[in-house]
Amino acid sequence: MAFLLDVVGSFIIGGIVILLLITLNIEMTENSRRAFENTYLQRTAVSVSETLEWDFYKIGYNVHPDSASILWADSTSLTFCSDIDNTNDVDTMQYFIGDTTETAYSRNPNDYPLYRRAGGGEVSRICNVTSLTFVYFDESGDVLFPAQLAVSQAERDAIRSIRVNFLVESYDPVSEERMRVGITEDEQDLQVVGEGGVDLGEGELIYEGAEYQKIIKLKNTYE
Amino acid sequence: MGKSTLILILGAVTLFAVANVNVNNSIFESGKMSFGYFNQVHARNVANSMIQILLSELGNDFDFRVDPGDSLSLLGGLAEYKITDCTGDDSMLVKIEVNARYPYPSIYYKTQNTVAYAAPGGGWVPPFVRGAWTANANLDNTISDMYIDGRNHDYDLSIDPPNSGRPGVSTSTDFVNTQNAAIGGTSWAGVDYPMTYPEDPAIIEENYDWGGTFPVTPDEILGYPEGTLVSIAKSGAYGSQYVNNPPMITIGKKKNVVGALTYPLSGVTYVRIDNGKDYEFFFQQNNNSGMLIVHGDNREARLVGVKYDESTCDDGLFTGLLVTDYSFHHHIDILGAVLQLSPNLESDKECKGNKDHWVYYSSAAIEDATRITSEVSSLIGNNTNFKGFGSSRIPVSRVYE
Numbered sequence: 001m002a003f004l005l006d007v008v009g010s011f012i013i014g015g016i017v018i019l020l021l022i023t024l025n026i027e028m029t030e031n032s033r034r035a036f037e038n039t040y041l042q043r044t045a046v047s048v049s050e051t052l053e054w055d056f057y058k059i060g061y062n063v064h065p066d067s068a069s070i071l072w073a074d075s076t077s078l079t080f081c082s083d084i085d086n087t088n089d090v091d092t093m094q095y096f097i098g099d100t101t102e103t104a105y106s107r108n109p110n111d112y113p114l115y116r117r118a119g120g121g122e123v124s125r126i127c128n129v130t131s132l133t134f135v136y137f138d139e140s141g142d143v144l145f146p147a148q149l150a151v152s153q154a155e156r157d158a159i160r161s162i163r164v165n166f167l168v169e170s171y172d173p174v175s176e177e178r179m180r181v182g183i184t185e186d187e188q189d190l191q192v193v194g195e196g197g198v199d200l201g202e203g204e205l206i207y208e209g210a211e212y213q214k215i216i217k218l219k220n221t222y223e
Numbered sequence: 224m225g226k227s228t229l230i231l232i233l234g235a236v237t238l239f240a241v242a243n244v245n246v247n248n249s250i251f252e253s254g255k256m257s258f259g260y261f262n263q264v265h266a267r268n269v270a271n272s273m274i275q276i277l278l279s280e281l282g283n284d285f286d287f288r289v290d291p292g293d294s295l296s297l298l299g300g301l302a303e304y305k306i307t308d309c310t311g312d313d314s315m316l317v318k319i320e321v322n323a324r325y326p327y328p329s330i331y332y333k334t335q336n337t338v339a340y341a342a343p344g345g346g347w348v349p350p351f352v353r354g355a356w357t358a359n360a361n362l363d364n365t366i367s368d369m370y371i372d373g374r375n376h377d378y379d380l381s382i383d384p385p386n387s388g389r390p391g392v393s394t395s396t397d398f399v400n401t402q403n404a405a406i407g408g409t410s411w412a413g414v415d416y417p418m419t420y421p422e423d424p425a426i427i428e429e430n431y432d433w434g435g436t437f438p439v440t441p442d443e444i445l446g447y448p449e450g451t452l453v454s455i456a457k458s459g460a461y462g463s464q465y466v467n468n469p470p471m472i473t474i475g476k477k478k479n480v481v482g483a484l485t486y487p488l489s490g491v492t493y494v495r496i497d498n499g500k501d502y503e504f505f506f507q508q509n510n511n512s513g514m515l516i517v518h519g520d521n522r523e524a525r526l527v528g529v530k531y532d533e534s535t536c537d538d539g540l541f542t543g544l545l546v547t548d549y550s551f552h553h554h555i556d557i558l559g560a561v562l563q564l565s566p567n568l569e570s571d572k573e574c575k576g577n578k579d580h581w582v583y584y585s586s587a588a589i590e591d592a593t594r595i596t597s598e599v600s601s602l603i604g605n606n607t608n609f610k611g612f613g614s615s616r617i618p619v620s621r622v623y624e
Contacts (some may be wrong), residue, residue, distance in 0.1 A: 014227075017228060018232070021231060021232065021235035022235075024235065024239060025242070028238070028239055028243065028246075029242060031242070032249070035249035035253075036245070036252060037246070038248040038253060039252045039253045039256075042256055042257070046256050046259075058623065061594045061622070061623055066384060066387055140405045219619075219622040219624070220621050
């Protein structure tokens with residue numbers, strides 16, 4: 001009888017220990033993955049910001065005073081002239097985005113590619129972003145609105161600084177839990193409904209993200 | 224069972240340790256990247272601050288050069304810098320090179336190389352020069368029957384660059400071409416129109432509303448503090464001259480000529496007149512250039528003739544910016560622009576027989592004139608043709624960072 005109790009007790013205690021260890025390892029693996037994901041995203045954000053800053057600080061460099069430095073500017077694309085590589089040849093640089101259908105390999109439904117094109121060269125994808133905004137300011141710090149920027153070169157010539165904001169997110173959700181943005185009627189149901197029972201669709205999956213924001217003052221446009 | 228449990232525990236601890244090392248590595252990498260980016264931003268700040276300091280030094284001393292280079296500890300970093308002469312844009316530039324490191328001393332420093340090209344003494348076309356001939360008054364009689372062209376002319380009188388000039392005439396009143404002058408220019412839409420009579424309305428700016436901003440003194444034209452141009456003229460720099468209520472001299476049959484001037488004119492020639500007398504200008508030699516100013520305290524200086532002595536001059540050409548209060552009978556050629564300050568220009572008399580003289584707008588000629596004022600005064604005035612580092616005393620032509 002005592003032997004049987006020892007065996008049963010050992011199984012119970014061993015089972016608990018094993019369960020604890022398995023849980024611990026799962027948690028560690030998840031944390032490790034998230035930490036890696038986070039590092040990767042930070043590296044991506046820093047790398048993209050370095051590329052953007054390298055180019056944007058040179059907007060208008062070596063461009064003749066009678067020529068326009070910024071040829072197109074809206075909230076998600078920018079075309080400008082600059083002698084980027086300091087060779088006395090002025091290149092036309094383009095930054096623009098694609099759409100979410102171009103990132104089918106990613107489980108993140110919100111990401112889309114950010115493209116860069118130097119001179120007449122090939123278009124290169126810098127990274128995928130889930131949000132990108134360019135905001136333009138004149139010499140007084142007043143915002144220049146895209147509607148005017150689209151139709152007026154004089155308005156584009158007035159750009160003195162650009163606020164760049166982008167968000168990079170992981171391709172995969174960090175967990176399968178969904179962020180609830182409304183009141184759930186049924187905890188078991190992932191459908192999210194708002195007040196009054198309005199169906200908000202499935203909640204957003206949570207993705208790891210890194211955000212960058214900076215106002216870049218242009219030194220090569222006229223003061 | 225005991226051994227199995229022990230093996231499981233050891234295995235779990237090993238997995239835990241590996242995962243923990245991975246997490247720590249990731250956190251370390253994240254920190255390193257943030258630290259690196261932070262250092263990079265600071266290195267840029269050190270470089271920009273150093274350039275500001277050097278621009279300020281250049282503003283104090285135009286001849287300030289550092290070659291070979293030097294270094295300065297700044298904001299927790301180190302800035303190595305060099306200032307040399309170089310050429311660019313057809314003019315002399317000063318090249319400021321800064322290599323900044325942050326933090327310093329440290330093995331984790333980041334570097335930032337920034338090069339700024341300063342253009343001390345850069346010339347510009349003042350914003351008040353809105354036409355080949357500009358006035359805040361009626362110009363119907365003053366322009367006579369001259370050829371007036373607001374297209375941008377180079378020194379060889381070619382249109383260069385095209386579509387970059389000004390209207391032929393800019394006035395704050397109605398304009399009627401009473402004496403059939405041939406007028407051309409560049410419209411504000413940037414289109415060149417050759418000189419014709421009747422002129423194209425696109426190159427006549429009439430009823431322009433200055434909103435009370437029209438200058439009442441020559442200094443205001445350039446955005447300078449009062450007395451700057453007088454100081455430059457008195458300094459004698461680049462042949463500048465200053466005369467106050469000059470003597471009236473007679474040259475040949477020409478009377479009441481502004482005396483006490485040495486020809487050819489260059490730099491800033493400032494003739495101050497407030498004695499109420501009517502003077503005439505009579506160029507005595509060719510190659511007159513710069514800024515020629517004839518002005519009185521209440522914009523009442525009167526030039527009843529602007530001519531040249533055919534016995535000593537070939538062409539009567541003046542290159543640069545002619546600024547007068549009231550002037551009439553302009554029997555010379557002007558490459559640059561004319562700007563008149565008086566609100567009461569000639570409204571009765573006509574000046575005939577002037578069909579052999581012209582006023583051609585030239586940004587090059589005006590910039591050469593204002594380059595002198597900028598260089599001598601170390602003031603940028605209302606010059607907006609510079610870049611980078613805000614409004615400093617030394618214009619910056621471009622920045623590479």
